[in-house]
Amino acid sequence: MIYKHEEARQYHELYFLDKFLEGHKGFIAGGCFKNIFNHEKVKDIDMFFRNEKDLNEAIHYYAEKCASDANHIKLVYKTGKVVAFIHIPSKTQLELVRSVFGEPEEVISNFDFTVTKVARYVVDGEHRIVIHPQFFEHLHLKRLVVDNTLNFPISTFERMIRYVGYGYKPCLETKAKLVDAINSIQNIDENDFSKSLYEGLD
Incomplete structure (x- = not known):
């Protein structure tokens, strides 16, 4: 990129x-x-x-x-x-x-x-x-796009839910990428829901 x-x-x-x-x-x-x-x-x-x-x-x-x-x-x-x-x-x-x-x-x-x-x-x-x-384009369209590897897919999923509440919508490719990333996690426990890159609020 x-x-x-x-x-x-x-x-x-x-x-x-x-x-x-x-x-x-x-x-x-x-x-x-x-x-x-x-x-x-x-x-x-x-x-x-x-x-x-x-x-x-x-x-x-x-x-x-x-x-x-x-x-x-x-x-x-x-x-x-x-x-x-x-x-x-x-x-x-x-x-x-x-x-x-x-x-x-x-x-x-x-x-x-x-x-x-x-x-x-x-x-x-x-x-x-x-x-x-594509920042301004996606911001204007309120489109959620993931364009790289998902290091913390559970965290991204949680953030996606929050962004949907703000009026944003994930594109089809992003939804598919997120589903694949979550499915690749063999054992999901509640601790996965607290993992994030830096605990940012946004």
């Missing part, structure tokens, strides 16, 4: 993300972009990192923010996969992902649905996005 790398400044809807890309080397990726381009309220933002060092620097940055301005940033919770802060003025939850590392394109290529395959990042002071070439 050839992803599109573009200048982020051409998308005015993304300007408000600037403040969440300050003070660290992380990048924003995932389901928040479907909300942004649908002009819906963004409740949570998933922040990814190229390596553990960048993650730790970001956690330290936000921890210092919590200590210096408790009315602005607050720690919400920690799990094995995520450290979450709340940006109080906008009521936006920032989820710093600690279980997945890589370059923006590498990270989004592992997401299941094309309507989540977008990342916004800063390189050499320039704001950029990397985006699936």
Whole structure:
């Protein structure tokens, strides 16, 4: 798959993300972009990192923010996969992902649905996005499309049910791919329903 790398400044809807890309080397990726381009309220933002060092620097940055301005940033919770802060003025939850590392394109290529395959990042002071070439088409059609291997088919199935509740519809090929992937699992137990790439909400 050839992803599109573009200048982020051409998308005015993304300007408000600037403040969440300050003070660290992380990048924003995932389901928040479907909300942004649908002009819906963004409740949570998933922040990814190229390596553990960048993650730790970001956690330290936000921890210092919590200590210096408790009315602005607050720690919400920690799990094995995520450290979450709340940006109080906008009521936006920032989820710093600690279980997945890589370059923006590498990270989004592992997401299941094309309507989540977008990342916004800063390189050499320039704001950029990397985006699936069919993102806007599938977003407009509210179509759920899986275009790669399903690493966590049970998780994808659960997410598909949630997206159907949002008005999205899986295409025929995606439904067939998901059924095949689930059928290939020899023994499904309840623990499979908690497995996911990074515990993202979208």
